[in-house]
Amino acid sequence: MPEIAVLDDETTLLNSLGMELSDQGYxxxxxGTAHDFSAYFKRNEPDAVLLDLRLPDADGLELLKKVKESTPKTQVIIITAHGNMESAISALKGGAFDYISKPFDLEEIGLVLKKALKQSRLVREVEHRRQRDYQSASLRDFIGQSNLVKELLNTVGKLSQVQNTTILLKGESGTGKDLLAKAIHNMSARASKQFIEINCASLPDNLLESELFGYEKGAFTDARQRKTGLVELADQGTLFLDEVAEMPLTLQAKLLRFLETRSFRRIGGGSQIKVDVMIISATNRDLDQALMHNRFRPDLYYRLNVVPLTVPPLRKRGKDILLLTDHYLTHFSKKFHKPLARLDKKASQAFLDYRWPGNIRELKNLVERLVILCSETITLADLPTSIQKITPRQTPDLNDSLARGGDLDETLSELERQLILEALNKSGGVKSEAARLLGISRFALARKMKRLFADNHDRS
Known part of the structure; x- marks a missing residue:
């Protein structure tokens, strides 16, 4: 049952609101005074507060500020007989959900309150889901003993002493950039605040801006109420922009303005909203090549690239491959209540020889399948034919390509094309299933296919 606090010095109105809202199930x-409310508020966190702007012992705007600082998810609705445009703007800037002038219909209060509680539930649900996902992440989860990994983790460890910066994680898909971003947040001074993540390739261009910055009621046809964007939800915490290179150029300009000012406007809004966030972005694209092909703004790149961190591909991490394999064999054996599975000598060597174009994500998915389908000892014959037939350095390697004078961007694109074609083959051409196999959204797959295969067509 939602808990509602009503604070007003008019006894008749107070009692009327009490009876009406109780009848509605709250x-x-x-x-009647701020003093009485403050004593209650120290021990409770109401879902919503109906707050009179003028009280006998306190200023309503000051009380609004205290409520939002203490419990940001509590929705505050201002009610007053002394309203004017200036006080309304001040209340909304201070975090009020809405502003209603007296006299008003009790039905009107009920409708506004329902909207406020819906917004509160959505914020709490988002927070709950994200807390379960990111709060346990730490650098210990980034398994590896290779020199490349040690150097990376040593650099990341230095970031724990920094209050705020902008970090760019570079590396192929499936290398663990998202885990690293969560670990960086959890070891920072912002660990107790929100970690908000958005995949810039997972949404159509027209929805990405509203997800990031939110919108005001009436901003467009379906905007029936205000939407709080992810940037605003990340205030005091960390905003993680995954696959930032897939962001359309028009939105890149708006992101740049936000990074320069740390303020933004909701779509359809007139006032600037200022937030304090740490920005971590990630990409599996070579941004230098994207700059050359006018696919990414140079000024945005320089803003994002304050602290660049390169996450190495699995094929360059040597025996880390077997460390990760053992980790996932143990994990999935426990998960499926099966005897502890292990690779035999030939299977282990095949894992070391394989180039892992899908990196850790590909290895994890394969180990899960092997634990489910195979016996306690996994042999070479149990492995996919694509791995069985691999000899050392048989598959394309970026270093080889560069040594031959190859173009890095083209080599990466070719690897992406091969992975997509293989996924489409396995899924029988069903794009949603191919996207699931690749660990990306259907929107991201469609965007990549348009870019990669259009490039092929242009060259033919």
Missing amino acids: AVHLF
Whole structure:
């Protein structure tokens, strides 16, 4: 049952609101003074507060500020007989959900309150899901003993002493950039605040801006109420922009303005909203090549590239491959209540020889399948034919390509094309299933296919 606090010095109105909201199924607490409300508020976190702007012992705007600082998810609705445009703007800037002038219909209060509680539930649900996902991540989860990994983790460790910076994670898909971003947040001074993640390739261009910055009621046809964007939800915490290179150029300009000012406007809004966030972005593209082909703004690149970190591909990490394999064999054996599975000598060597174009994500998915389908000892015959037939350095290697004078961007694109074709083959041409196999959204797959295969057509 939602808990509602009502604070107003008019006894008749207070009692009327109490009876009406109780009849609507809310747990209602009535207060005539800020002093009484403050004593209650120290021990409770109401879902919403109906707050009179003028009180006998306090200023309503000051009380609004205290409520939002203490419990940001509590929705505050201002009610007053002394309203004007200036006080309304001040209340909304201070975090009020809405502003209603007296006299008003009780039905109107009920409708606004329902919208406020819906917004509160959505914020709490998003927070709950994200907390379960990121709060346990740490550098210990980034398994590896190779020199490349040690150097990376040593650099990341230095970031724990920094209050705020902008970090760019570079590396192929599936290398663990998202895990590293969560670990960086959890070891920072912002660990107790939100880690908000958005995949810039997972949404159509027209929805990405509204997800990032939100919108005001009436901003467009379906905007029936205000939407809080992910940038705003990340205030005081960390905003993780995954696959940032897939962001359309028009939105890149707006992101640049936000990075320069740390403020933004909701779509359809007139006022600037200022937030304090640490920005971590990630990409599996070579941004230097994207700059050359006018696919990414140079000024945005320089803003994002303050602290660049390169996450190495699995094929360059040597025996880390077997460390990760053992880790996932143990994990999935426990998960599926099976005897502890292990690779035999030939299977282990095949894992070392294979180039792992899908990196850790590919290895994890394969180990899960092997634990489910195979016996306690996994042999070479149990492995996919694509791995069985691999001899050392048989598959394309970026270093080889560069040594022959190859173009890095083209080599990466070719690897992406091969992975997509293989996924489409395995899924029988079903794009949604191919996207699932690749670990990306259907929107991201469609975007990549348009770019990669259009490039092929242009060259033919």
